[in-house]
Amino acid sequence: MKESDFMNSRQQELLKLIIEIYIKTVKPVGSKSLVKKMKCSSATIRNDMAYLESLEYLEKTHTSSGRVPSEKGYKYYVDFLMKPKELTGDDVLKLQTILNNKELVVSDAILKCMEIVSEITNYTSVVLGKDSSNHLLKQVSIIPIDDNKVVAVVVTNTGHVENKQTLVPSNISVNEIVKSCEIINKNLIGTKLSEISVKLEYEVKPIIATKIKQYEEVMNFFQEAFNDFTVKQSDIFFSGKTNILKQPEYNEPDKIKGIISKLENVDLVKRIETDQEGINIYIGEENKFDDNVTVVKTSYKINDEEGTMAIIGPKRMEYDKVVMLLNYIKNYLERDKE
Amino acid sequence: MKESDFMNSRQQELLKLIIEIYIKTVKPVGSKSLVKKMKCSSATIRNDMAYLESLEYLEKTHTSSGRVPSEKGYKYYVDFLMKPKELTGDDVLKLQTILNNKELVVSDAILKCMEIVSEITNYTSVVLGKDSSNHLLKQVSIIPIDDNKVVAVVVTNTGHVENKQTLVPSNISVNEIVKSCEIINKNLIGTKLSEISVKLEYEVKPIIATKIKQYEEVMNFFQEAFNDFTVKQSDIFFSGKTNILKQPEYNEPDKIKGIISKLENVDLVKRIETDQEGINIYIGEENKFDDNVTVVKTSYKINDEEGTMAIIGPKRMEYDKVVMLLNYIKNYLERDKE
DNA sequence: GTTTAGCACTTTTAAAAAATGAGTGCTAAT
């Protein structure tokens, strides 16, 4: 906050009020409509509004329109003006039911919670599993399906499972692959997925070379399979993908198509991944996903499972509610862990 | 076709022409614009148009508008008027590249082909894996992740893999589960997934009862896991989900939101599953998915892998192209199989 | 008996004009 950005308390309150009204109504806020709540005349409010606009916390949609919050305005709001919002008993109950269900694996619980959040808020939620390349290999299995088809299944220390069907090149036998698989298991369990490729080459290959004739081909087979597993990895779970379309800002074909294609774009969605501690709010141009939305996100790390949970909504978001919901889930999970 | 639906050859040609023009232009077709191609006066065309309208092959958007095909019109077109369309060399090449790639498992090849089709046509493609309940169990594995968490992995004879992380109830040990798993493998490999539940109860349970103390709990564990696998199963693969939005009919917020939510609705999409042989065209109200689209679908069955591949596009679809594309893929796959 | 020219009539679409209204900025008084 610059020195020159000083606001007296009435101006702060005015800003808060305008933002909260705009969040509800999605219409530019005029001075007259604020008279009762501000206990001063519309002229005074107009003066303050003009001042807030000069500081770039507010904007006009045209010369004689009411005021609309700017991104800077929203930012000031979430940083300094917003009061934590009590969750309703109903909302808490819904989350509790999931979080108390001891049969649920944590990652499933997170998914279900974010489903609920999406439902409550009418925004879109997304959970991103962290890139599994630093997970550790727990087990590889090769399951022969028929003469020349096998399924390779990899399980990591986080319980993550990947699989791939492959045709076995005609110059190697399924049997050789199965045998090699055993050797890999003996030698590479506990290895980081990202290091498997190198270890396959320098540690496993020499061993297999002594036991299997076609060792070059077999190693190629495994290299390719593992490569797929580490690259593939796109654990993206959406909930309420179309919820955000219910927001009144999505009232034009182009806007709708725009946001939808972004949500379908895996690479773009992955950019939402957290890089910071705590609950972070990225408004408009601050986020790397879409200038017209706000992304509220936070990381989770429970034992070995890591990732990001995020809410995507309009810049005009019910920040207080969203933050409290994420907070609640995050706290519960982290408390539980101890 | 009813007796009274008689059209002379000029009328048939007119209908064909109007439909093909409308497919390209998306604008009602007027009589004057057809004079050159029909080699008769606009008055004659108007007369024929009125007749075709009386037979309900054409419609007007308002009293003095040009004509637009009705669903019945499209239907007559695909059944009797449409000529097979040669695929372009370019399109064939793209598909060939995929289909000739001998390293690709068939199901992956289908997915990639449908991706291409979606790209070529700008419609949305979807591949539905058939309900796996009549697949046969190839292998179950239990992989312990930590003291109370395991991953259960099921592989079927089709190479299909499902997995589920579960917390092990505190009153049974991971070890007991692993042991039981071995027993299940010995006894149930080759069993239809849909019959596993019953066999678990009547064949496996008695065996396990003799070896494991907490057999009731262990059996519950497996029942639940298998139940999940058979129910879960929603192999839906979209390609170009947003492609259909490029079609000019999707120029209004409500239409866009409508189709998008339908595409997100798993239950609705599943209704696309084929029930007939050959390539089938379901226009508008004929399909169970959305009155405003046409679904062109066909089943595939390669060895044990079965499913449906479908194209979703506007009723004003380039039927000839879509049919030829699907035909090409289907023939290639079925020829290959022999 | 078909086909066609011609014309009155209908409806959509676009553009222009007019009326309404919400809301501001500024001045001068409190």
Place this chain on the structure above:
DNA sequence: ATTAGCACTCATTTTTTAAAAGTGCTAAAC
């Protein structure tokens, strides 16, 4: 420092007008 009052701006809505596209029907032509 606050407020009442008023002129002015711009978006929105309604009305008017004009132009274009296209039909249906009648009566003549083939």
